[in-house]
Amino acid sequence: MNKPALHLLPLLLALPAAAPAAGDLAATIATLDRAVFDSFNHCSDPAQLQRHADYFDPAVEFYHDTGGVTRTREAMLENTRKHACGRYTRELVEGSLQVFPIKDFGAIAQGSHRFCDIAGGKCEGLADFTMLWHLHDGQWTLTRVLSYGHRAAAAAGQP
Template identity: 80%
Template sequence: MKTTLRLLPLLLMSPAAAVLAADDLATTITALDDAVFDSFNQCQDPAQLQKHAGYFDPAVEFYHDTGGVTWTREAMLDNTRRHACGRYTRERVAGSLQVFPVKDFGAIAQGSHRFCDTASGRCEGLADFVMLWRLHDGQWSITRVLSYAHRAAHPPAVQP
């Protein structure tokens, strides 16, 4: 997916222009996050898994608090294929995504997401994430991922 959004140095902009550029960046990264996880949610289809792969840099580093670290796109995709595809989907928690520009590089996306069991449709898992997006030659790609604080989406009721 080519995106031609160019980030102007915020120091050279008026405050109103800086807010507009930040809004454009947030819109772009939100759309990319939606696209990444649309393909993730359909990754049992090999074409969708390949599409999902295209969002990640070949040398992506993926840090998962319960699953460990992978150092390449292929290792990350292997984990996705074995542990996620067809088993669960991901949905971002509404209003949780925050986007921060990274000068001369791209953006940081931070938020929370729920995991939903494909068979039951129940969304019982919750985690936080950070993704580092790089804009290079008009192309956005994810270079680093942190997925952490995995927990139950709803704590069990306290029994008397």
């Protein structure tokens, strides 16, 4: 190794060995987003509600601008069971998902989503979200969720 390259050695050693490429991380989080909300969209089935639960850390904090705060997975699931399962489905607004890595922890996902009334067949609700994904021992879980800016989709210029 020539002398000029030696000064790069400490920088190379400091890089995390398993840091995913930005595109890979975004694809992973997009896949997780689809999976967590596929289970949400079918949560009237107890097996799907359990599958949905498995994406959340037991101590997840969920902040909802109109529904308040829950600080455990069980409390969050009870709200989901009571207010959403069999009533609403969620759709990601196409092109809205942004993913930001968090060193040695996981990722932040931000975007917008529509909520559709199953009985009426209309997607009239729109909101923004921020979710904190944690990668631990090869498993991704949600530790913080913020759902805010709930409004009528028509008021936001959404179909």
